[in-house]
Amino acid sequence: MSEGLLPRPARLGARSVALAYLGVLLLAPVGMIFYRTFEHGVSPVWNALTSQPAVHALLLTLELIAIAVPLNTVFGVLAAMWIVRGRSRGRWLVGLLIDLPFALSPVVVGLALLLVYGDNGWFGNTLTGEGVQVAFAVPGMVLATCFVSLPYVTRECVPALREIGTEPEEAAATLGASRWQTFWRVTLPALRWAVVYGVVLTTARSLGEFGAVSIISGDIEGKTQSLPLYVQDRYANFDTVGAYSASMLLAALALATLLLMSRFTRHRSTTMTTG
């Protein structure tokens, strides 16, 4: 890496610009939050984070992730298999639908869910009659989280599946493997880094989701308030310490996810060269 494409001064210049850009966009605001959070020491932060609504918000966010991520992982891998390996004609439509959450604003997603599951929605009343509350409750938040984080695993797996090609699977078939054995022993292991990457992105997205969840949940403190909603709530109530502390927690979780991912991708690049 010692010899770059550019001469040394140009290289230094390019690096400074890149760092400055990162600094303005990312480091300054994050650093500012960090500074503001711990401005008055650690104990107010600790108190804010251990307050009952804050703990509830954290647990609720973890619960949403624990449901949405496994669901979207299984669905995502299956959908990718369908899009790449399937023979039905509607495959392009599946691909299009899966990308929909990328295009739609989360607020629209929240409103749409409310229209379907709300008190006057399509099956809102029916479900309530059966004793299942979707809108303004955890099931609705799970739906919203699943919806916005739907595409990531599929979008990671589709190009990976294309790259692997059908030949290893055909080889497995000629060697006597059933479809099930081929999937578990050949296709899925070859896809594993794409799946890991997709899971990390799904987790990060689920963690930070605000718009859709905010509308469908009703944002009820101690009941349907996830961590991002809690941050907004504290901020709106001029509880800056509470808002900043919760933000820090959210940022720390996101950072942990990203570090985990870079650990995995580093692992991936070493396995590529040395096995």
Place this chain on the structure above:
Amino acid sequence: MAIEIHDVRKRFGDYTALDQVSVLVPDGSLTALLGPSGSGKSTLLRVIAGLERPDTGRVYIGEQDVTDRPARERGVGFVFQHYAAFKHMTVRDNVAFGLDVRRSRRARRRERAGIDARVRELLALVRLEGLEDRYPDQLSGGQRQRMALARALAPDPSVLLLDEPFGALDAQVRAELRDWLRRLHDEIHVTTIVVTHDQEEAMDVAAQIVVMNAGRIEQCGSPRELYEHPASEWVMGFVGPVNRLQDGLRRPHDVQVLEWGDSDADEALVQRVVHLGFEVRVELLLADGQTLRAQLTREQAAELELAPGEIVGVRLGSPSAFTMV
């Protein structure tokens, strides 16, 4: 086991890949499917393996009609041009795959020693001993293809099918592997079909060659039969170099080059002399404007003192006749 193809037809959309193809591949033979790209040879191989379903026609392996059987129940070994290695498995696990998937988890554990012994035996056969713990990415192209071969042979297939197996390798490794495949076949006598677009490879490796073109079979025969008695102009042109003259086709080595002055020879101008080691290729221009190539030995060329610009005499002989045109 013998392989029999009966009137197989296969279309992909509007494209006819196989058009009423029938072939018999004798038990224990080493047969080459030879043809240009798009001739249907790979499709035919995949139909035999069960990786493609023919639209009509039947496929027999041994006595059994396998047309409706999936690939995994046909007992074929298949080797792909680009190896199709399981990249996340070691060489050992790649080779053991076909042995493992046929056993229940418990049987696998019980027969571990037997499986290991079989894998060792195969790795010795393909000369990959000591590389058991490597991953495919850590092998050269030739080693990867030998691993793929060991993997295909592991479950003791009744037929071995190779789809352009040496196509992705450089010339020297290709010649080596070709040699080695022939010796391997002498040792294990499994009915083997090699798909190739390279006539030299087909002639070098196979005892029987099936020449295909545009989804049809042009000719079946030994390398010598194909070369000496091609069934058509197309086959003659495909299995070796030819001069296309107004009155027909001639092989370059059938063109006689003499010193100018012999009464019954035609006059020709030497345009280019190419030294290919033992052989010398001469490009000639005839008086009527037709060009042709002649093939001589080094000694003949030296005796004639061939050089561009010289005038020589040529005797063309009569053009090749075909059994069907």
